Amino acid sequence: MKTIINGTGLDRIRIWHYDGRNVRFESFMNTAWIFVHGTPYDLDFLANQLDSVPWAGYSRERMRDVYGYMDGLRISIRPSLVPEIIRAIETIGMGRKYSIYNGDINPVLRFMSEKRIRFFDLENPEDMDVEIPWVSVVPVYSPGGLKHIVIDGEAIKPDRSGLEAAYEAIRNSRFIIYGNRGDSFTSMMKDLSNSGLYIKGIHAGKMSVYQSYGQVHYKSPWIRIDGKICMDMDSFILQESGMEGAYAMSRMSSLPLESASVVTPGTAVSSMEVSHAIGRGILIPLYKDDHEEWKSVGDLLDRDRGGLVLQPDPGLYCNVYEIDFSSMYPSIMVNYNLSPETVTGSERPMVGEFSHGGHKGFLSESLQHLLETRLFYKGIKWKNPVYAARDTALKWMLLTSFGYTGYKNAKFGKIEVHEAITSLGRDILACSIGIAHRMGFQVIHGIVDSMWVMGDGDVDALIREIYHETGIGIVLDGYYRWIVFLPSRSGIGSLNRYMGLRHDGTFKVRGIELRRSDMPNIVKQFQEDALKLFGQCMNPADIYSRRLDLKDLENSYMERIRNFSEDDIENFRINFKITRRREEYRVRNIQKQALDKFSRSGIEVNPGERIPVSVADRKRGILNMQPDQVGIDRKFYMKYMKRAFECFDYLVEASSPLCVQRDIREYFQ
């Protein structure tokens, strides 16, 4: 069976078919059209101008965008000339007289959507993806130059034969996974070229640094080689869900695999909406001009709010159920029919006014397939890691589908939809809390789309009732023997720091050092050992009985730091994330000191990148960055370790028979 694995081109689209052994190409002439709307007078004027353009044909048509029908000119043109004609129309209309539609669509996506064909199409959603023979090439540089090249997991010395091996691997494979951290792949290609091993048709992008959810991320420059599919092993989607996730994203978004691996999930979901619009004959605006509706300050204060997050009382709780809404925000969009054309002003449906069928708005309709597919894979992900990877990729798309409704440049975004979703989300969680109380449960904590409840009621009945009243799917995500919600520094409950032992013997931990990427291994090892220590504890009495074992464990780790052995150095390395440029650091913290050191070695480190260092002397700013440099600042690591002890000390304290945790006041007395 042939599978479409890629598409390239502009005026001629080249479709890549893969039959399991070979890639075959099929070329098609490609055409494009744009739609221009304006006043009848302005349209007549534009038509007159177009009469003198031999390479563009036009017809007067009535077409629709998400809001309704409009009259305009449909201009047919070669795809490569679209930017040129848009520039001309904008000049004629002085940038304000005409609204242009379908002007900036990815040509391959447009071709695939118009022909109603898909990348990596599956006859049955449970089918496996086609197996593509990838070769991975990851050059590793050190301050002295190319250190080694990892080809398919095997490290090769960068001598002449090593370079030739890399050259052959790239030249002979059509599918390449590359690592380009710190421009390493680009530099290696230059080294190859300097050695007379020239690979033609290489294109490279630029590195970028961006912020997402308060985190700084570094994106290494993309690489393209003509006639090959190249994917960055550090790309978000490969890191999160592997190749299967990238195939799923390409399949769902109609973006070619290379593009799907480079773009963010937000762009992928936006592409999916564009593809859906093309299929439905709905016009896609070039520039969005449906600005935020007028509202009073009172309205703004009322509507501009996020999800509902409860404040847990710190303490230990037993027999707790965690129930989660499945893809809550996308489900709200689909089931409550929230779309730019269905939400106006402050009008929005109330909790319970959902419909699982009937006529849907554009956004609800375009997300429905994505949501259903994701929920399908979520249900069967235990069967096969491939389904789990597809579930992860689609989950990311769904997550960003909500965020994109509030993004000013999103083609089908509208801030009122965003506000309606969060408003309904708050009301649905509040309604669920009410149901839980009614059915005899105590609600311990709730974060936007999940709740922790305890009590003797029937949890299955609770889930059924919540689904019945809200129309949003909800599942039991965990049943805990015990769960401890940790206090914050101020003493009140921390929203996102907890550890719980499920009845199946597994732990769920959030917010503690174990989960942090900037903690040394030794700290994580302690917390893993501590969790093992409490893994058999069935109740608070069991936990309390292990308090001396915990002390022994803590002492043994402190002892390990005191008697540091050079072989242990890797466990003391901390992966610090660089969040700004060297000159932008105001204080001389470890990151700044490390950057200074790298800078002296002539290595540039970009914001968003991580640097592994061990601290030899914090006060004097002596850091070890090379594997052969050993020696640690014991005081510094002991401080780190003591912080890691705190959550387990609190667990034991909360399990004490003398401790009554339900009331926050007593905790403070």
Added chain:
Amino acid sequence: MGRTVLTARQIMDMVEKRYRTMEKIMCREDAEMLEDIIRNGRKHSPEISYSGEEAETGILLFSIIEVMNRLKKLEAENKP
């Protein structure tokens, strides 16, 4: 998360900062009470946020509720 408007927790931070300036000239016992009131406000910030009520009003309301709860508890304990 709000786009333009501060979240209830951010507003609570601002209110707390304002209240804390009083602490400097308060007697110790009163300052402890103020701490208690601020903590109550933080504890109940989800309810205040959900209702859209002003932070200061919410803090006062929940302080009264907490006092009434303590009173109820004391009454129950002292019942013959």
